[in-house]
Amino acid sequence: MKILLIGYGKMGQTIAGLAAGRGHEVVGIVDHQASTQRIEDFTPAQVDVAIEFTHPEAAFANVAACLRQGLPVVCGSTGWLHHFEEAAQLATDTHGALFYASNYSVGVNLFFHFNEYIAAKMNQFAAGYDVQVTEIHHTQKVDQPSGTALTAAEGILANFPAKTSWRNAPAQAPYELAVLSEREGTVVGTHEVRYISAADTIELRHEAHSRQGFAEGALLAAEWLPGRHGVFGMKELLGL
């Protein structure tokens, strides 16, 4: 596959490192300061798929530029979902292909699946249990809460009706789901969902040991997307 990398930071470089071993060729790199190439310089004849990991402020414009150029795009940037409906509409209007995941790790997507199941089960025994989400990341992370924590929160809100909204701070009312953020050293990404009662605590926890899982998942999505039209995520890719 011919890949256009958009963003050549921690994730872009990890993906580039894995792509060659899977038989792929990086045909271009678009980065904020480190390159002179632009998305508009590339056509579908040159690029099978674009992979975008940049910045909350940059992601929507990059996704939109890919769709306008007719390039299928796998986007992993977080913190831009207030523009997601617009991006999805553009994918429809251009008969294009957009793949988005707040977290591409297969392990995290199993975590999301178990999180929804546990929330539904806990709802049967809601009396006595409170629930909270915690995410821990490296100090360079610019968005808060993490995209992964927000997906986990959505999974709880959809299945545990005692919680109707989330707050990026300790809950101020019983119906609020606390989504707590910590920034610490070089932590790659740790997410926890914790149900606490007076009697006990139940925890679901995912800890990324490196960025390899994110990069492998993004490449899986990039291998799957070309030839498809529409808006997709890891549930479609993994059949979860």
Ligand SMILES: NC(=O)C1=CN([C@@H]2O[C@H](COP(=O)(O)OP(=O)(O)OC[C@H]3O[C@@H](n4cnc5c(N)ncnc54)[C@H](OP(=O)(O)O)[C@@H]3O)[C@@H](O)[C@H]2O)C=CC1
């Ligand atoms: N979905 C997932 O599985 C994962 C998602 N992420 C998300 O991916 C994003 C990137 O993470 P990470 O690689 O760690 O971040 P980095 O800061 O290490 O890298 C981002 C890169 O994008 C560049 N950049 C910034 N703006 C633009 C732009 N307009 N066009 C092109 N390149 C741009 C930056 O350049 P410069 O430094 O010069 O500004 C930098 O090189 C974040 O939103 C993060 O939350 C991260 C890991 C996994």
Ligand SMILES: O=C(O)C1=N[C@H](C(=O)O)C[C@H](O)C1
């Ligand atoms: O910025 C990061 O590093 C990560 N961002 C994603 C998120 O916001 O959930 C995924 C992963 O946790 C690493």
